[in-house]
Amino acid sequence: MTQKNNIKVCIVVSSLGVGGAERSSAILSKMLVSLGYDVTIISILDDIVYDYKGNLINLESLTSAYRGLRKRWRKFIISRKLLSNNQFDYIIDAxxxxxxxxxxxxNTFVYQKTDTVFVVHNYNLNSYFPDNKVLGKYLYKNSYELVGVSKDSVIHFKEKYGLEQGRCIYNAFDEAHWDMLSKAKVDILEEPYILSYGRILDESKNYSFLIRTYAQSDLPKKGIKLFIVGDGPDKTKIQNLVKLCGIQEYIVFKEFLENPFPYVKHALFTTLTSNYEGFPMVLIESLAMRTPVVSVDCKSGPSEVIVTGKNGILVPFKDEQAYTEALNKMIEDQDFYKRCKEGTITSVCKFRIENIISEWQAILPCKR
Structure with a gap:
């Protein structure tokens, strides 16, 4: 039985669905509850997919009768009242x-004087900081802690905004839960396939790069399909590019899946071609399923996980020829592929819950 420690924590999330940041926040709630923290989650949107623990406050659901400014004002009132009445020891704004x-x-009228940890989930800081460096520094000057999910992202925001605070705490993975999910019965492709999954937003995920390099590779002629799982505003654009490249019969599109793990587990390898990330959970999810990864060396995360020849291939950023060659090598050099597959699990041991949980415990000590 979990021993309560009487520390009250509120985790603020955009949602608990569709995305690595959302999945990692759900896992964080489970980690903290396992340590005895009293956890409340405030979700701004009504998108609850991932398994979590704690008391959930769904602001969108609670304000469904309102629209526009009245809705936003009601969310503000509910949040302020909740935080005031519960007297949380810590807020984690993820x-x-x-x-x-x-x-x-x-920060001023809701969080007020509660110790607040702000999490930065992306190397691209537009979703977390204003462009103005003075405003950025002012916005977080009184934060209890700033947490980045990769070393590069922490260095980036500290240098750009002249901040003294900032530490890296990697996203954790729930090995037992993911292993259980991977055993679900699904219709797996009969042909060998490689996999890409996530939100189809070309500006950040660069699916166009993936389609071009796959089309130029030897994989289609070898009958190895590309399985793309996900939804997003650029899905039609990518489907049109597939047609333009004449590779429709080799590309399989599937909508977003709450549980992608069976498909990850049975893929030859997964791909990542993003222009930027924070700490892409696709890498950890794939390696935890013993599936190697071919990734571009974007900022940030891949270089802190992928080691060429150990658990996949890390390709120079935006180098289409090198990426095409990497796709071919994973198929044609079976000894190389075998070494990569054998190194997957050991390469992500440091990201297991039991190795990350102490880092959160260290910044959320008991105050009583």
């Missing part, structure tokens, strides 16, 4: 924060 004035208002 939501995106693209509007600096709105965030200043929340």
């Amino acid at each position: 939501a995106s924060r693209p509007l600096w004035f709105k965030q200043w208002f929340i």
Whole structure:
């Protein structure tokens, strides 16, 4: 039985669905509850997919009768009342924060004097900081802690905004839960396939790069399909590019899946071609399923996980020829592929819950 420690923590999230940041926040709630923390989750949107623990406050559901400014005002009132009545020891703000004035208002009138940990989930700082460096530094000057999910992202925001605070705590993975999910019965492709999954937003995920390099590779002629799982505003654009490249018969599109793990587990390898990330959970999820990864060396995360020849291939950023060659090598060099597959699990041991949980415990000590 979990021993209660009487520390009350509120985790603020944009949602608990569709995305690595959302999945990692759900896992964080489970980690803290396992340590005895009293956890409440405030979800701004009504998108609850991932398994979590604690008391959930769904602001969108509670304000469904309102629209526009009245809805936003009701969310503010509910949040302020909740935080005031519960007297939380800590707030962990893991939501995106693209509007600096709105965030200043929340910091001042909702979070007030509660010790607040702000999580930065992306190397691209537009969703967390204003462009103005003075405003960015002012916005977080009184934060209890700033946590980045990769070393590169922490260095980036500290240097850009002249901040002294900032530490890296990697996203954790729930090995037992993911292993259980991977055993679900699903219709797996009969042909060998490689996999890409996530939100189809070309500006950040660069699916166009993936389609071009796959089309140029030897994989289609070898009958190895590309399985793309996910939804997003650029899905039609990518489907049109597939047609333009004449590779429709080799590409399989599937909508977003709450549980992608069976498909990850049975893939030859997964791909990542993003222009930027924070700490892409696709890498950890794949390696935890013993599936190697071919990834571009974007900022940030891949270089802190992928070691060429150990658990996949790390390709120079935006180098299409090198990426095409990497796709071919994973198929044609079976000894190389075998070494990569054998190194997957050991390469992510440090990201297991039991190795990350102490880092959160260290910054959320008992105050009583």
